[in-house]
Amino acid sequence: xxxxxxxxxxxIHGGHERTPLxxxxxxxxxxxxxxxxxxxxxxxxxxxTDPGYQYSRVENPGVRGFERRMALLExxxxxxATATGMAAVNTALMxxxxxxDRVVSACLLFGSCHWIVTEWLPRFGxxxxxxxxxxxxxxxxxLARPTTAVFFETxxxxxxxxxxxxAVSRLAHQAGATVVVxxxxxxxxxxxxxxxxxxxxxxxxxxxxxxxxxxxxGVILCDAATRQDIIHPVVKNTGxxxxxxxxxxxxxxxxTIELRVREHVRNAEQVAAFLEGHPAVxxxxxxxxxxxxxxxxxxxxxxxxxxxxxxRVRGGFDEAFGVLNAFEVVRVSxxxxxxxxxATHPATTTHSRLTAEDRAELGIGDDLIRLSVGxxxxxxxxxxxxxxxNRGVPAALRAA
Ligand SMILES: *Cc1c(COP(=O)(O)O)cnc(C)c1O
Numbered sequence: 124x125x126x127x128x129x130x131x132x133x134x135i136h137g138g139h140e141r142t143p144l145x146x147x148x149x150x151x152x153x154x155x156x157x158x159x160x161x162x163x164x165x166x167x168x169x170x171x172t173d174p175g176y177q178y179s180r181v182e183n184p185g186v187r188g189f190e191r192r193m194a195l196l197e198x199x200x201x202x203x204a205t206a207t208g209m210a211a212v213n214t215a216l217m218x219x220x221x222x223x224d225r226v227v228s229a230c231l232l233f234g235s236c237h238w239i240v241t242e243w244l245p246r247f248g249x250x251x252x253x254x255x256x257x258x259x260x261x262x263x264x265x266l267a268r269p270t271t272a273v274f275f276e277t278x279x280x281x282x283x284x285x286x287x288x289x290a291v292s293r294l295a296h297q298a299g300a301t302v303v304v305x306x307x308x309x310x311x312x313x314x315x316x317x318x319x320x321x322x323x324x325x326x327x328x329x330x331x332x333x334x335x336x337x338x339x340x341g342v343i344l345c346d347a348a349t350r351q352d353i354i355h356p357v358v359k360n361t362g363x364x365x366x367x368x369x370x371x372x373x374x375x376x377x378x379t380i381e382l383r384v385r386e387h388v389r390n391a392e393q394v395a396a397f398l399e400g401h402p403a404v405x406x407x408x409x410x411x412x413x414x415x416x417x418x419x420x421x422x423x424x425x426x427x428x429x430x431x432x433x434x435r436v437r438g439g440f441d442e443a444f445g446v447l448n449a450f451e452v453v454r455v456s457x458x459x460x461x462x463x464x465x466a467t468h469p470a471t472t473t474h475s476r477l478t479a480e481d482r483a484e485l486g487i488g489d490d491l492i493r494l495s496v497g498x499x500x501x502x503x504x505x506x507x508x509x510x511x512x513n514r515g516v517p518a519a520l521r522a523a
Contacts, residue, residue: 138192189370199344208327210363211341218357222248224271229256231279256286266298276305281469281493292320312384330460387430391496403516405435440489445515452507459495
């Protein structure tokens with residue numbers, strides 16, 4: 124692979140090494156371990172004087188290929204793959220923390236990320252402060268004290284609020300913190316947190332990286348020393364590893380990720396514009412719309428507004444459920460980043476664990492529907508949304 128090749132070329136030709144058999148497609152190394160010609164070879168592998176493989180919890184050639192391809196896409200020195208996105212979040216944070224440390228996190232988080240920072244980390248004596256991720260003064264105040272790690276998602280789930288990566292990274296570094304960004308909603312194609320000052324990026328590869336809803340996976344991107352000295356020892360000894368089979372599927376996903384994400388965005392822009400003009404819709408939350416309160420920030424830090432949006436129907440719980448149950452093309456699911464368009468009712472699913480007050484504070488009402496816009500023909504999506512809104516929201520509630 125040449126250093127001058129661009130991202131799309133690298134996603135097809137980069138990362139993986141051909142075996143001497145010269146296969147066209149990447150080889151799948153479905154093996155737990157490796158054998159050695161002689162006992163001396165095994166000893167040399169464990170000593171580190173022979174760089175070969177020993178066991179797939181330590182390294183697997185196909186998983187390593189996926190990691191290198193991801194690092195090429197992100198512009199990171201290296202990467203380490205995990206079994207799920209949550210394993211990536213947990214491992215990235217835990218490998219940097221010990222009792223007595225302090226974490227500052229945005230409060231708008233994916234359900235399980237919220238659980239990790241509010242329930243799991245405190246169990247090990249880690250102090251956690253949550254802030255409104257959109258409020259730079261709140262970040263500055265929280266980061267006026269020494270801090271070990273900063274964590275946020277941008278855009279955040281499910282209301283698509285943004286965090287200013289560059290400004291928060293600067294404040295975090297002044298407090299001595301390592302900045303960990305969950306970049307799932309933006310995708311590695313549309314937002315590069317490392318270039319904006321973040322230290323570590325995590326993904327649920329289950330989402331756009333696979334892109335077709337087939338398997339779970341996660342990945343952590345960072346510099347080579349952080350991988351080798353801080354994160355790999357934790358992965359190798361605690362075992363949240365990605366399976367070689369899933370690594371192979373995800374590597375194939377990377378071959379088409381740029382094309383897919385670009386089309387996802389085109390569809391989402393069309394759907395968002397349609398929803399914003401619909402009389403059964405109260406408002407649309409999408410960083411690509413001029414009505415988004417952080418539209419300018421989205422344009423500054425993202426190469427495109429992504430395929431996730433949320434909208435509030437006119438009415439409440441009954442109307443939101445009415446719309447969800449009337450969909451014919453769009454499917455009801457809590458997943459996202461799939462070729463299929465998927466709609467979620469966050470208040471009763473992904474964010475049902477929060478108290479009603481917390482949900483109200485985060486803008487997650489009963490009227491809110493999150494939509495992951497897929498790769499179907501956008502005309503079919505618009506027609507489906509139109510008929511579902513008209514069936515789900517009674518005429519009396521619609522705007523004149
Ligand atoms: C899905 C998701 C995760 C968790 O990923 P899994 O692969 O399901 O474990 C974490 N963060 C965000 C923003 C997600 O959307």
